Amino acid sequence: MSTIQERAAAAAGRTTADLSKDDTAALPEEFAEQLPAADPMADYEPGDDDPEMVPVHLAWIRVRREIRAIGKGSEYNERGTRYNYRAADTVVQYFGPVTIKHGVNVIPFKTETTYGSKQTKSGSTMRECSVVVTWHIIGPKGDVIVSQTAGEALDTSDKSTTKAQTVALRNLLLNGGLIPTNDRDPDADRIERGIEAPARSAESYRDEILDPKTSQGRLQQIGYELGNLRMLNRQVQNETGEMESLDSLGRRVYAERSGGAQ
Incomplete structure (x- = not known):
């Protein structure tokens, strides 16, 4: 780690040897914030398996290029309700290897939670958790994209917070990555009154x-x-x-x- 005097000398085009000859090159401590910060990656040399040292916005675009779409491959079918959805584990399985490849880290920086309770039809009490998570998407050079997503979850035990955070992560990856499902557009078929559009054979x-x-x-x-x-x-x-x-x-x-x- 360089000293304030050494950084001041470097900014002025002087060497550390000049410091011993001329004490006027030293700056008072209160001017330290005005000096350019040392680049922690300045002396870094990527290895053969390391990602290319590009800014985070370029690294994130490269991740998005490789993840073109994630279909609704999971099915919920309980208590008379049935629908398809994109499970959080599935989304992470898509993003995990690709983010490693391009040197991108996704880290929760701050989590704000609120709690409540809900009664089920059977009379049991479920704990409700709502979260707003601030994320840091960190590129291979250490620069950061900051994003926020929300998530909600219910649980009869102590898992509502974890579930809500998982939902927030899924929302970040899908929304921040603009990942489509490639489902057919519901407006793609024109349905006349009284006539149901036939399914494709x-x-x-x-x-x-x-x-x-x-x-x-x-x-x-x-x-x-x-x-x-x-x-x-x-x-x-x-x-x-x-x-x-x-x-x-x-x-x-x-x-x-x-x-x-x-």
Whole structure:
């Protein structure tokens, strides 16, 4: 760690040897804040496996480039309520390896909590927790993006705080990463009064996959759609007359058009 005098000399283009010759180069302690702070990464030399030393906003963009979409692969089905969602563990599994690759750390810096209680229909009491978490997204050079997200959770035991923080983390990664689900837009189908829009058939997806005009990006999107529709394993007759699943057909055609093995 350099002294104030050494930093003052460096700012003035002098050497430490000049300090012993000229005591006037030393600055009073009250001027220390006016001197440029030493860069902690100035002498750092990245190793072979270390990420490129880029600013945090560039590192975060590189993370986003690799995570194009996360589908709603988890299902909630309890007490008559059923829906699909993106589980926090799934989101972290996507982001974890990619953030390591690009030298990005996501750290909770401050957590503000409020608590309440809710009564269930059975009469038991559940503890409700609401959190606002301030996050530091730290890049490989040590610079920081600051963000805030909120989360809520209920629990009959002592897990409501942890659950609420997990929700806040999922919100940070999905919203801060602008990660789509690739679900079909609910406004994409026009529904006339009294007429229900028909669902797409497996054969129509097969025809679109085999169409030479279908781009690789659209092939990827078709894969997400088939996953959300639970149609990946649907068997169709392929271009050679054999039966093949839509998942296998899509992967094979994608690999052929990209010129490599899938």
